[in-house]
Amino acid sequence: MILKPRLEDLKIIGFYLGKIILGLALTMLVPILTGVISKEINPAMDFIIAFQISILLGLLLLKICHTDKDLNWMQGMIVVSLSWIIAMVLSAVPLYLSGHYGSFLDACFETMSGLTTTGLTLVQDLDHLSYTHNLWRHLGPFIGGQGIAVILLSLFVKGTSGALRMYVGEGRDEKLLPNVIHTARFIWLISIVYLVIGTIALGIVGISIGLKPANAFFHGACIFMAGFDTAGFAPQSQNILYYHSLIFEIVTIIIMIIGSLNFNFHYQLWAGNRKETVKNIESRTFFISIMLTFFIVAIGLNQLGVYPQAIALFRKGFFQLISAHTTTGYMTVYSQQFIAEWGSLALVGLICAMALGGCICSTAGGIKMLRVGIVCKAFKEDLKRIIMPEKAVVIEKFHHIKEIFMEDKQVRSVLIITLAYIILYVLGALVGMFYGYPFLESLFESTSAAANVGLSCGITNIAMPAALKVTYIIQMWAGRLEFMSVFTILGFLVAAIKGR
Amino acid sequence: MKINFKSALIILFFVVLVYPRESFAQGLSSNELLKNTKQYDGKLITYSGEVIGDVMLRKASKASAPNAWVNINDGENALGVWMDASFAKIINYAGSYKTRGDHLEVTGIFHRACLEHGGDLDIHAQAVRKLTNGSMVQEAANSGKINLSFVLLGVLLMIWILSLFRKK
Numbered sequence: 001m002i003l004k005p006r007l008e009d010l011k012i013i014g015f016y017l018g019k020i021i022l023g024l025a026l027t028m029l030v031p032i033l034t035g036v037i038s039k040e041i042n043p044a045m046d047f048i049i050a051f052q053i054s055i056l057l058g059l060l061l062l063k064i065c066h067t068d069k070d071l072n073w074m075q076g077m078i079v080v081s082l083s084w085i086i087a088m089v090l091s092a093v094p095l096y097l098s099g100h101y102g103s104f105l106d107a108c109f110e111t112m113s114g115l116t117t118t119g120l121t122l123v124q125d126l127d128h129l130s131y132t133h134n135l136w137r138h139l140g141p142f143i144g145g146q147g148i149a150v151i152l153l154s155l156f157v158k159g160t161s162g163a164l165r166m167y168v169g170e171g172r173d174e175k176l177l178p179n180v181i182h183t184a185r186f187i188w189l190i191s192i193v194y195l196v197i198g199t200i201a202l203g204i205v206g207i208s209i210g211l212k213p214a215n216a217f218f219h220g221a222c223i224f225m226a227g228f229d230t231a232g233f234a235p236q237s238q239n240i241l242y243y244h245s246l247i248f249e250i251v252t253i254i255i256m257i258i259g260s261l262n263f264n265f266h267y268q269l270w271a272g273n274r275k276e277t278v279k280n281i282e283s284r285t286f287f288i289s290i291m292l293t294f295f296i297v298a299i300g301l302n303q304l305g306v307y308p309q310a311i312a313l314f315r316k317g318f319f320q321l322i323s324a325h326t327t328t329g330y331m332t333v334y335s336q337q338f339i340a341e342w343g344s345l346a347l348v349g350l351i352c353a354m355a356l357g358g359c360i361c362s363t364a365g366g367i368k369m370l371r372v373g374i375v376c377k378a379f380k381e382d383l384k385r386i387i388m389p390e391k392a393v394v395i396e397k398f399h400h401i402k403e404i405f406m407e408d409k410q411v412r413s414v415l416i417i418t419l420a421y422i423i424l425y426v427l428g429a430l431v432g433m434f435y436g437y438p439f440l441e442s443l444f445e446s447t448s449a450a451a452n453v454g455l456s457c458g459i460t461n462i463a464m465p466a467a468l469k470v471t472y473i474i475q476m477w478a479g480r481l482e483f484m485s486v487f488t489i490l491g492f493l494v495a496a497i498k499g500r
Numbered sequence: 501m502k503i504n505f506k507s508a509l510i511i512l513f514f515v516v517l518v519y520p521r522e523s524f525a526q527g528l529s530s531n532e533l534l535k536n537t538k539q540y541d542g543k544l545i546t547y548s549g550e551v552i553g554d555v556m557l558r559k560a561s562k563a564s565a566p567n568a569w570v571n572i573n574d575g576e577n578a579l580g581v582w583m584d585a586s587f588a589k590i591i592n593y594a595g596s597y598k599t600r601g602d603h604l605e606v607t608g609i610f611h612r613a614c615l616e617h618g619g620d621l622d623i624h625a626q627a628v629r630k631l632t633n634g635s636m637v638q639e640a641a642n643s644g645k646i647n648l649s650f651v652l653l654g655v656l657l658m659i660w661i662l663s664l665f666r667k668k
Binding site: 307 | 620
């Protein structure tokens with residue numbers, strides 16, 4: 001028998017959503033301050049309005065739904081799931097008011113793309129967008145990448161078990177420290193330290209390639225936030241091609257790789273355990289996967305003679321491959337070139353890289369390296385079972401922070417998530433094909449959205465059908481939350497309708 | 501007459517040999533160029549649009565004079581133009597939130613995958629002409645937004661006062 005959600009459930013969900021909305025409102029003070037400093041009156045007004053709406057909504061929810069009770073698993077998952085939708089809508093308000101978006105749906109698409117660290121964009125005339133709005137576009141991935149609930153945990157929650165439920169609901173199943181709130185704060189610490197280092201590095205490179213100092217550091221901060229959080233937004237319409245610089249591309253590659261690594265790696269490195277990066281199943285799988293997918297891309301580009309020199313092939317091919325595999329989505333080629341020049345094989349290489357994604361417990365999307373590694377190990381184990389005598393006991397283990405013996409239960413859960421991702425990629429491609437786009441292009445764009453990558457072969461533009469925009473929004477959301485929270489909210493809706 | 505005919509032939513030979521086989525002087529859009537990269541690769545083209553972002557001066561090397569990267573947006577896409585630094589001196593305004601950039605017309609060689617620049621799609625300018633001057637954008641505060649903000653502030657204050665009464 002399905003139980004109908006009680007009023008108490010709704011009150012608890014509403015109360016925690018109110019807290020998250022207030023947290024989001026506080027982040028809007030950053031662009032307001034930027035608008036005031038850079039004397040951009042109307043952009044600052046856009047954020048003041050969005051700030052007021054957020055505070056209003058947050059306070060109303062806190063007052064109406066006030067409760068002292070803690071979250072249970074179901075409520076925690078629903079809070080996380082809904083908080084992303086509400087954050088998308090509230091964050092879209094200032095962007096829509098900027099006049100750079102064709103509709104409110106386009107602005108929602110942009111913010112969901114940012115928060116989920118995807119990077120697909122529907123902005124118009126980006127080259128004339130204010131610093132204030134541009135900063136917000138890049139701050140979105142920085143907030144969403146670390147996790148919206150993680151912000152709440154580090155700011156408002158003081159040691160409740162509900163915190164763990166929200167942390168897991170955001171697609172993170174690993175704690176770096178025994179206490180989930182300390183973990184959330186450590187994630188912020190890592191991110192802010194890297195932000196300072198990355199901004200300075202990119203700022204210096206920016207000045208050396210001819211950017212004005214103020215612009216160099218602004219671009220540095222933006223590119224770092226969207227690169228480390230594997231989002232792929234850039235302040236100019238040409239993305240990374242705008243800079244015309246090999247050094248800038250190299251620094252960006254480093255940032256993308258750092259961002260796609262497990263926060264546990266960063267913690268181990270901070271703790272002085274450097275061997276972990278070599279021994280860990282994720283880093284090994286990541287390395288092998290990059291090599292294999294780059295091999296496919298390189299053969300594809302070479303077959304068609306896309307680039308006349310090996311150096312150019314490596315520079316363009318490797319950058320795009322790393323951008324795809326880390327699920328960042330930075331581009332040094334125009335989206336039209338993917339279809340017109342790159343050919344099917346190179347595109348398949350990129351699609352594979354996007355689908356596989358980065359590391360677990362990072363800001364990257366996709367199936368993720370730990371799962372890919374476990375699936376490969378399980379495959380190897382089954383092959384051994386076939387080859388070896390019936391009575392032989394086959395045991396596989398892998399190293400991930402510690403030595404772990406593989407269990408069928410673990411493999412099952414990994415395969416379910418892997419299958420869910422593959423279904424999500426295919427469903428998006430089917431919707432694309434329904435609207436008349438060719439198979440490969442539809443699959444490319446769908447995988448890019450669902451794996452939170454952001455590379456585009458040209459389908460994503462303001463003229464695409466509204467239903468396809470909504471499809472990609474759902475894909476970005478489901479892909480980022482790794483399904484559990486999404487399944488829970490679907491179950492909650494069914495219970496609300498059919499429950500007793 | 502005979503000498504003139506010969507010299508005309510020599511000139512014609514050099515024109516054919518030295519210059520690209522085709523030129524597209526009528527002006528092409530970025531979409532046209534990006535859709536037909538192979539067709540225009542290595543050809544002399546004319547492209548025009550607004551200068552956006554920063555003019556990025558690059559230091560001179562032993563082999564070349566100082567150059568600059570200028571990104572030009574024709575309203576559809578922005579393309580990178582590699583030009584002699586002296587050409588870039590005519591640029592007074594580059595497009596941003598607070599400025600409308602100068603409109604330039606660039607005649608140069610289009611590269612689908614430039615050998616000199618690591619496979620970048622770019623244009624190497626041979627001639628640059630300013631079509632229109634850019635300008636500063638005067639920003640006026642939007643009264644509708646200010647009014648909306650005051651209304652929201654009023655509602656917020658009302659909720660605050662009501663909550664005070666409720667507490668009492």
